[in-house]
Amino acid sequence: MIKILIFSLLTMGVTTAISAVSDDSVTVYSSRKEHLIKPLFDAFTKDTNIKVEYLTGKGGALIERLKLEGADTQADMFMTVDAGNLWYAGSQGLFQKVKTATLENNLPIYLRDPNGLWAGLSVRARTIVYNTERVNISDLSTYEDLASPKWEGRLCLRTSKKIYTKSLVASLIYHHGKDKTGDIISGWVNNLAATPNAKDSHVMNAILSGQCDVGLVNTYYYGRLIEKKPNAPLKLFWANQATTGVHVNVSGAGITKYAKNPKGAIQLLEWLSSAKAQLIYGALNKEYPANQNVAADRAVSAWGAFKQDKMNLSQVGILQAKAVKLMQKKGYR
């Protein structure tokens, strides 16, 4: 049994070991990479004198690890990306309910789990990206419109296996129901210029190479590309501004069910939602603040203001299985 456990931990892509843990420190398992979280934890320690130990790895692997460790886990907090993943961790009983006035004041309700199992700490927007030399901006409008025949052979999408795609489709099911969403997916599949891409960056490269004209990406990937290629004929378009708003998602965190230091972990969660932390968070990955009283980073603000979809993000978890089934049925690979 021990052998099996060690073997599975090794194969799950868990990369960083935890050093000795003192009683008042907080331990975080994070699928966010070290360079995105360490500056935050350092600033928290400076403010509070509470040390943060952390271990980074793939989200799915860390969830499995938390399940295996059960009550013996050292983790007080689990951080990951996408509300679909946060919801899944909650559905597996890995989080405890946390409701505090600070979290409720700092974070809007649609970015938090209604039962207090997890909270969104940064917002990522998934919207339309297009080739400015090949697309007339007046032709762009909504996610739904990308299913119309005018985009035949001109659309690139990321694979349906990625959680970002599942969450977006779950939001369409939430707004339109299964039948209409099924029609939208069929339209997308009809319009694809190529088999779905593995990464958002591949979608943008395909648009730049002329393989397709339009696609969907998380804006921070656009930010990274445009930083390297400022003259690329590529722009973001804010989808669904006259209707449901841009599909947003979060990176976020919850306090683990078996946290040894829940008090310290809640303090960290609250601190991460504070204006000070939100500014650091936004600048590190070109994401949007979850705290609505904080302005976005300057590079990010330059892409313009937009209306967000305010659907409660627990819905992307609740509707995830339906989204997966529907995409399979409609041949979205």
Ligand code: FE
């Ligand atoms: Fe990402």
